[in-house]
Amino acid sequence: xxxxxxxxxxxxxxxxxxxxxxxxxxxxxxxxxxxxxxxxxxxxxxxxxxxxxxxxxxxxxxxxxxxxxxxxxxxxxxxxxxxxxxxxxxxxxxxxxxxxxxxxxxxxxxxxxxxxxxxxxxxxxxxxxxxxxxxxxxxxxxxxxxxxxxxxxxxxxxxxxxxxxxxxxxxxxxxxxxxxxxxxxxxxxxxxxxxxxxxxxxxxxxxxxxxxxxxxxxxxxxxxxxxxxxxxxxxxxxxxxxxxxxxxxxxxxxxxxxxxxxxxxxxxxxxxxxxxxxxxxxxxxxxxxxxxxxxxxxxxxxxxxxxxxxxxxxxxxxxxxxxxxxxxxxxxxxxxxxxxxxxxxxxxxxxxxxxxxxxxxxxxxxxxxxxxxxxxxxxxxxxxxxxxxxxxxxxxxxxxxxxxxxxxxxxxxx
Amino acid sequence: xxxxxxxxxxxxxxxxxxxxxxxxxxxxxxxxxxxxxxxxxxxxxxxxxxxxxxxxxxxxxxxxxxxxxxxxxxxxxxxxxxxxxxxxxxxxxxxxxxxxxxxxxxxxxxxxxxxxxxxxxxxxxxxxxxxxxxxxxxxxxxxxxxxxxxxxxxxxxxxxxxxxxxxxxxxxxxxxxxxxxxxxxxxxxxxxxxxxxxxxxxxxxxxxxxxxxxxxxxxxxxxxxxxxxxxxxxxxxxxxxxxxxxxxxxxxxxxxxxxxxxxxxxxxxxxxxxxxxxxxxxxxxxxxxxxxxxxxxxxxxxxxxxxxxxxxxxxxxxxxxxxxxxxxxxxxxxxxxxxxxxxxxxxxxxxxxxxxxxxxxxxxxxxxxxxxxxxxxxxxxxxxxxxxxxxxxxxxxxxxxxxxxxxxxxxxxxxxxxxxxxxxxxxxxxxxxxxxxxxxxxxxxxxxxxxxxxxxxxxxxxxxxxxxxxxxxxxxxxxxxxxxxxxxxxxxxxxxxxxxxxxxxxxxxxxxxxxxxxxxxxxxxxxxxxxxxxxxxxxxxxxxxxxxxxxxxxxxxxx
Numbered sequence: 008x009x010x011x012x013x014x015x016x017x018x019x020x021x022x023x024x025x026x027x028x029x030x031x032x033x034x035x036x037x038x039x040x041x042x043x044x045x046x047x048x049x050x051x052x053x054x055x056x057x058x059x060x061x062x063x064x065x066x067x068x069x070x071x072x073x074x075x076x077x078x079x080x081x082x083x084x085x086x087x088x089x090x091x092x093x094x095x096x097x098x099x100x101x102x103x104x105x106x107x108x109x110x111x112x113x114x115x116x117x118x119x120x121x122x123x124x125x126x127x128x129x130x131x132x133x134x135x136x137x138x139x140x141x142x143x144x145x146x147x148x149x150x151x152x153x154x155x156x157x158x159x160x161x162x163x164x165x166x167x168x169x170x171x172x173x174x175x176x177x178x179x180x181x182x183x184x185x186x187x188x189x190x191x192x193x194x195x196x197x198x199x200x201x202x203x204x205x206x207x208x209x210x211x212x213x214x215x216x217x218x219x220x221x222x223x224x225x226x227x228x229x230x231x232x233x234x235x236x237x238x239x240x241x242x243x244x245x246x247x248x249x250x251x252x253x254x255x256x257x258x259x260x261x262x263x264x265x266x267x268x269x270x271x272x273x274x275x276x277x278x279x280x281x282x283x284x285x286x287x288x289x290x291x292x293x294x295x296x297x298x299x300x301x302x303x304x305x306x307x308x309x310x311x312x313x314x315x316x317x318x319x320x321x322x323x324x325x326x327x328x329x330x331x332x333x334x335x336x337x338x339x340x341x342x343x344x345x346x347x348x349x350x351x352x353x354x355x356x357x358x359x360x361x362x363x364x365x366x367x368x369x370x371x372x373x374x375x376x377x378x379x380x381x382x383x384x385x386x387x388x389x390x391x392x393x394x395x396x397x398x399x400x401x402x403x404x405x406x407x408x409x410x411x412x413x414x415x416x417x418x419x420x421x
Numbered sequence: 422x423x424x425x426x427x428x429x430x431x432x433x434x435x436x437x438x439x440x441x442x443x444x445x446x447x448x449x450x451x452x453x454x455x456x457x458x459x460x461x462x463x464x465x466x467x468x469x470x471x472x473x474x475x476x477x478x479x480x481x482x483x484x485x486x487x488x489x490x491x492x493x494x495x496x497x498x499x500x501x502x503x504x505x506x507x508x509x510x511x512x513x514x515x516x517x518x519x520x521x522x523x524x525x526x527x528x529x530x531x532x533x534x535x536x537x538x539x540x541x542x543x544x545x546x547x548x549x550x551x552x553x554x555x556x557x558x559x560x561x562x563x564x565x566x567x568x569x570x571x572x573x574x575x576x577x578x579x580x581x582x583x584x585x586x587x588x589x590x591x592x593x594x595x596x597x598x599x600x601x602x603x604x605x606x607x608x609x610x611x612x613x614x615x616x617x618x619x620x621x622x623x624x625x626x627x628x629x630x631x632x633x634x635x636x637x638x639x640x641x642x643x644x645x646x647x648x649x650x651x652x653x654x655x656x657x658x659x660x661x662x663x664x665x666x667x668x669x670x671x672x673x674x675x676x677x678x679x680x681x682x683x684x685x686x687x688x689x690x691x692x693x694x695x696x697x698x699x700x701x702x703x704x705x706x707x708x709x710x711x712x713x714x715x716x717x718x719x720x721x722x723x724x725x726x727x728x729x730x731x732x733x734x735x736x737x738x739x740x741x742x743x744x745x746x747x748x749x750x751x752x753x754x755x756x757x758x759x760x761x762x763x764x765x766x767x768x769x770x771x772x773x774x775x776x777x778x779x780x781x782x783x784x785x786x787x788x789x790x791x792x793x794x795x796x797x798x799x800x801x802x803x804x805x806x807x808x809x810x811x812x813x814x815x816x817x818x819x820x821x822x823x824x825x826x827x828x829x830x831x832x833x834x835x836x837x838x839x840x841x842x843x844x845x846x847x848x849x850x851x852x853x854x855x856x857x858x859x860x861x862x863x864x865x866x867x868x869x870x871x872x873x874x875x876x877x878x879x880x881x882x883x884x885x886x887x888x889x890x891x892x893x894x895x896x897x898x899x900x901x902x903x904x905x906x907x908x909x910x911x912x913x914x915x916x917x918x919x920x921x922x923x924x925x926x927x928x929x930x931x932x933x934x935x936x937x938x939x940x941x942x943x944x945x946x947x948x949x950x951x952x953x954x955x956x957x958x959x960x961x962x963x964x965x966x967x968x969x970x971x972x973x974x975x976x977x978x979x980x
Contacts, residue, residue, distance in 0.1 A: 090494070119491040143485035186520045191490030213520045227521040 036073075037080045038357060038364070041100030043121075044113035044139070045088035047331040049219050049246040052274035053342055054113045055325055055334060057139050058083060060346025061111055062323035063314070064354065074357035075364075082106055085329040086117055088216070088244070093117035097124050101133055108369060109135040111349060114269075115142035115189030116216065118154075125153035132366035134373075136356075137349040137396075139342070140269060141299065142192035146395060155373050156395040157349055157387070158299035164267045165196030165240060167400040168297055172238045173204050175420040177263070181210035181236035183227055183251050185243045189216075193242025193267060210234030218247040220278050228254045237421060238263045245275035253282055256290050263419045265295040272296045272403070272410055273340040280408055291405040295413060296341075298401040301383050302412050303344045310382030314347045315339060341403075341410070351381050352396060428608040435604060439597045446593065447586050454582045459555070462501055462573040466557030467541045469496050469505070470571040474559040477507060481515075481566050489516040496571065503554055503574035506531065509567040524548045530556065531570065552576050614651050618658060625662055717952075735803040742800055749793035756786040817979060819858035820866070822907055823900055827852070829867050830898055833874035837882075846881050846894040856902045859977045865950045866975075872943040873911045873971050874898075879934070880915030880969060887916075905977050906957075912970035918963045926961065951975070 044054030058081070065079045073079060082104045086092035093112070100106045101124075109125075112118050118138045122145055125133055135154045138145065141161035145154035172180055182197050184190030190213065198208055212227035228251065231239060239255070239262055241248045248270050255264065266275065279290040303311050318339060324330070337343065357364060359372050376396075378386040387396040402413040473492055480488050493505040497518050506517035508531045517523055526548045546556040553575040561567045760782050767775060830848060837844045874896065881894030894914065901908040918926065925931045927948040932941035951957040955975055963969040 090491075115487060116491065116494060119487065120495075142487050144488045144491070147484060186518055187494050188487040188491040191516050192485065192487035195486045210522075212522045215520050224521075230522045 036077045038074065038077050039080045039082050039104060039106045040108060040110045040353070041097075041104060041106030042081055042083040042109075042111045043086045043093050043096035043100065043117070044083065044111060046083070046085040046325055046329045048087035048089075049217055050088040050114070050244045050271070051331050051334060052245060052337075053139060053269070053271045054085070054088075055330060056271070056274075056337060056340050056342035057111050057113060057346035057349070058325050059323050059336060060314070060318070060340075060343030060348075061350035061353075062325075062346075063317040063321045063343070064347050064350035066321045066323060067317050068350075068354050074354055075360075075362040077357075077362070079354070079357065081110075083325060083329055088114050088117060090116050090120035094120055094124060097121050101128055101131070107364065107366065109133060110137065110353060111346060112138040113140070114138075115140045115144075115192055116187040118142065119144045119188040122150040122153070125150065129153060132369060134366075134369050136353055139345065140189065140192075141267065142189060143195070144188070144192075151394050152370075154394060155389065157352055157397055158268065158345060158395075159398050159400050160196075160395065161193045161242070161267055161269075162196040162199065163398060164297040164299065164400050165193055165242075166200040167402070168240055168265045168267075168295070169197060169200035169204075171402070171416050172263075172265075173206070175416050177237035177419065177421055178204070178206055179209045179235065179237040180206070181212075181231045181234050181239045182208050183212050183214070183231060183239055183241045183243065183248075185216050185247065186213035187216050189269065190242045193240070197240050197242075209236050214243065214247050214251075216244075218244075218250065220246040220250050222247075222250060223254060224251045225254045225258065227251060228258055228260060231255075232258065232260050236262060238265065238419075240264075241266045241270065243270065245271040245278065249275045249278040249282075252279060252294065253290055256288070256292075261293055263293045263295060265297065267297050268299045268341065268345075270296065271340070271342055272298070273337045273342070276405060276408070276410065277337070291408065293419070294405050296403045296405075296410060298341050298403055299397065299399070300341055300345045300348055301385075301399075301401055302403060302410065303339045303341065304409070304411065308383050310348065310351070311344070313382060314344055317347070318343065348381055348383065352376075352379070352387055355379060355381075426612075428605055428612060431604055431608055432601060435597070435601060439593070443590060443593050443597075447590060450589055451582050451586050454585055455578065458578040458581055459575075462555050462575075462578060463543050463557065465499075465501060466555055466571040466573040467543065467559065469499060469502060470557045470559035470569045471541065473505065473507070473571070474561040474569040477569065478562050478566060481507075481509065481561060486516045493518050501573050501577050502571060503551070503576075504570075504572040506570050507561075507567060508570070510565060512567075515567070524551065527570075546572065611651070614655070618651070618655060621658060621662075625658075625665060738799070739803050742796060742803060746793060746796040746800060749789050749796055752789040753786060753793060756782055756789060760786075817860045817862050820861050820863045822856060822859045822861070822866075822909070822975075823852040823854065825863060825867055826870055826898060826900065826909060829870040830874050830896075833871050833878060837875070837878045841882075844878070844882055846878055846885075846896050849895060849897045851897070851899040853900045853902045856900055856907050857977075859907055859975060860979060861955060861975060862950075865954060869947040869950050869973070870909075870911075872947050873973075876943065877911055877913035877915070877969075877971075880917075881913040882915075884915040903974070907975050907977060909973040909975070910970055911973075912968060914968050917965040917967055917969045918961060919965055923961060923963070927959075955979070 042058065044057060045051050046054045046058070062081060065081065068074060069078050082100060084092075084096035084099065086096050093114075097109065100109065109121075112121065112135060118135070118140050119142065121135070125135060126149070133153070135145070137155065137157040139158075141158060141164055143160065143162065144150055146156060146160055169180060172178070180197065180201060182194055184194050194208070194211065201207060210231045210233070212230040214224060214227060218224070224247065232255075241251060241264060243251070243266075248266050252264055252275075255262070266272070275296075276291065283290045301308055301311070303314060305311055306315075322336070324336065356369070356373055356376070359375070360368055373389050374391050376387060376389045378388055379396075381387055385397055385399050389396055402416075403410040404413040405411075473496055476492060477489055480492070489507055493507065493516055496502055496505045504518050504527075506514050506519070506523070506527065509515045512532050514523060514528075514531055517527075519527070526546060530544070530546065540560065542558045544556045544558075546554045548554065554572040555575060556570055556572050558568050558570045561569060760779065763770070763775060763778055763782070770778075827850065830850070834846070834848065877896045878894075881896055885892050885894045897910070897912040899908075899910045899912075901910075922931075922933065927944050928941075929945035930941035931945070948959060951959045951973055956979065957973060957975040960972040960974075961969065962972065
């Protein structure tokens with residue numbers, strides 16, 4: 008009996024042991040990346056598209072062997088663009104899911120509130136990578152050391168917008184912004200930029216975070232219209248900004264309206280086009296959207312070609328349990344392109360960290376990246392005092408129902 | 422359910438009282454809440470403002486406004502905080518939470534609020550379109566770096582007060598409803614016995630004593646056991662009722678007696694009336710009998726006088742008739758003798774003369790024979806007439822009346838057959854064998870039977886002659902024992918007796934037969950025999966065209 012057992016079962020349990028060890032090894036080989044973003048609610052377009060762009064590249068990397076042979080797994084939670092769930096998600100990601108790093112967060116009010124957590128978890132070297140926000144708090148002391156940004160800041164975006172408006176003699180600038188840290192950040196950017204010319208904001212109106220496209224923003228339009236502004240800069244999410252543009256145009260206010268990158272240009276455009284086709288009028292005229300990534304229409308850029316190819320190939324969708332039903336993904340968008348570029352830099356970082364990456368090494372590795380070419384004709388560099396990879400701002404406008412690069416501001420000259 | 426009047430009054434009182442209490446407590450607790458919440462909001466606002474001010478010092482100096490905005494956003498999540506804004510050293514608002522824009526009122530206080538720099542200041546602020554607020558300002562770095570303003574929403578205070586007051590009012594209402602129910606029950610306890618007493622008294626007033634069971638249950642429901650005023654009242658009521666009941670009982674008894682008397686009286690009167698009526702009927706019957714008797718007497722007198730007359734006539738006629746008869750018979754002999762003598766003298770006399778004489782002799786003989794014949798007939802009539810006058814004939818002797826009847830039916834039938842060979846009737850008989858012997862004069866009664874059966878045969882046969890072969894002439898004879906009387910019925914199915922003949926049928930010489938066939942004395946003699954001699958009765962039942970029935974009733978013993 009015993010002999011029989013040994014003869015037949017020894018190979019069996021050896022095999023089982025091997026399996027267990029292997030699976031453990033495979034498990035250990037996964038690099039888990041934590042995401043908290045808006046997958047539901049009025050700003051879901053931002054979280055979903057950013058995720059899609061990133062996943063297109065990560066899927067590509069995973070299929071071609073991963074980063075140093077390690078699969079990159081995204082663990083994503085929905086925070087609906089609200090600070091409290093964002094904080095809760097972050098705690099869960101760090102404590103329960105034991106993620107390697109945090110990635111692709113969306114929004115200023117959310118990120119701003121998560122920052123102190125990063126300070127608390129600093130002993131574990133938890134870093135936040137490439138949040139989808141241009142606000143200042145995570146670009147300044149004391150939290151800048153825990154955050155790495157890729158995109159240019161709102162100050163850079165708003166500064167560029169103000170510079171261009173002033174250049175075409177549109178000096179009376181009003182601002183429509185979200186009544187929270189994001190809006191305040193943009194407001195501050197506009198204010199600072201104007202003060203360089205000795206100008207002030209001529210009028211301001213706010214809206215509450217979570218405002219839907221169906222809500223009326225006529226009140227805000229009236230407040231700003233009264234100030235006789237030359238231009239309006241919007242610091243908001245796409246639903247509210249699209250509603251503002253709609254109501255402004257409905258009350259025949261044809262002033263140029265500028266939006267920053269966070270707005271989610273295509274989502275905004277989609278809403279305006281839909282309403283336009285229903286109402287039989289053009290809501291997309293005189294719109295300027297600043298972007299922090301080049302236009303995905305510029306096929307001269309290798310990154311654009313790669314982005315389009317991978318998006319077409321994988322067309323990733325967030326897990327259904329965290330995503331609101333009925334969302335129609337955009338084929339291409341500035342947001343998903345940004346997500347794509349975020350993932351590209353992330354993968355490069357993970358590659359540079361070797362096959363056994365340690366969190367403690369992250370800072371050193373990232374800060375060591377200099378002049379990294381990611382295929383957008385703009386090198387990415389980080390440094391000890393520089394936790395923002397890119398500084399370029401691109402301006403786009405709508406023509407024929409799509410965003411095209413804006414090269415000539417003169418058409419709005421006064 | 423009908424609400425008791427007492428309860429209604431109590432309820433109205435309670436509602437008024439409740440209203441007063443509710444209003445008073447509402448005002449009091451509202452006021453309490455108001456001052457408490459206002460104090461709380463003030464201190465809360467002050468604490469928030471101070472904490473933001475304290476944590477903003479460095480942020481203001483070194484960081485961008487979005488960090489401050491994040492602080493404000495956090496503060497805004499605290500209940501009661503309607504807005505927060507921060508002004509810098511130049512009195513410019515560097516962060517705020519107003520949507521859609523900073524109101525003018527806020528711009529005013531932010532620009533001209535130098536005084537707040539010294540310390541926490543609390544002012545009331547009304548913002549058009551937003552409401553009333555408690556504006557708490559707290560200086561940042563003793564006012565050198567600016568100030569934090571926190572607006573506490575008074576609407577929340579009023580909402581809180583309202584909801585608290587509403588809750589309190591609901592509680593009060595619940596208590597009130599409970600007490601109303603309690604009061605209802607309590608008042609019912611008092612008013613129900615009173616209502617019952619009132620009801621009871623009403624019943625007494627309406628003399629509701631009919632049902633003892635009713636009043637017993639009434640009494641059972643009365644609150645006699647309770648020792649309060651109601652109980653005493655109930656007892657007095659019961660005492661009163663019992664007294665009344667006694668009086669009314671006496672009254673009722675008397676009434677009942679009176680009624681009984683009157684009933685008895687009525688009964689007696691009725692009895693008397695009935696008796697009188699009976700007597701009346703008897704009298705009437707007697708009168709009728711008397712009348713009948715009178716008629717009979719008149720009839721008998723008539724008959725008697727008629728009989729006497731005929732008897733007298735008969736007697737007077739009989740003697741000459743005897744001579745006629747005797748000499749007629751003698752004359753016949755004489756004519757024979759004369760003829761013989763003439764034959765003897767034949768050769769002596771001329772043949773011609775002889776023939777002539779003989780011819781005359783033949784005529785004479787025929788005439789005399791006819792005289793004799795008709796004389797005999799007249800004699801028989803006279804003899805019949807004499808029978809009337811012959812007062813008593815034979816002796817009464819016990820006779821079997823059935824045998825007598827059968828004998829004479831047979832005799833009559835054969836007598837008829839002897840006269841007419843075509844004569845035929847069917848005879849049905851039904852004799853009551855229980856009759857026994859009856860004391861009668863058999864010769865007389867047999868005469869009656871013969872008479873009647875002869876008549877019946879004649880009538881039945883007569884109808885047969887008229888109607889023809891389809892008709893069966895039938896004679897029915899029946900006897901019946903009536904106890905001390907005997908009934909004999911002789912019936913034929915002939916033509917019946919016409920109405921006009923019925924009264925005269927017993928008169929002597931009345932006959933419906935053709936002349937020479939009947940004397941008209943048969944029924945008259947029968948009537949004498951039955952009614953006068955035997956003290957019986959003779960009646961006729963008939964229907965014209967179908968039957969005639971003679972009913973003879975004879976007493977079994979002579980009276």
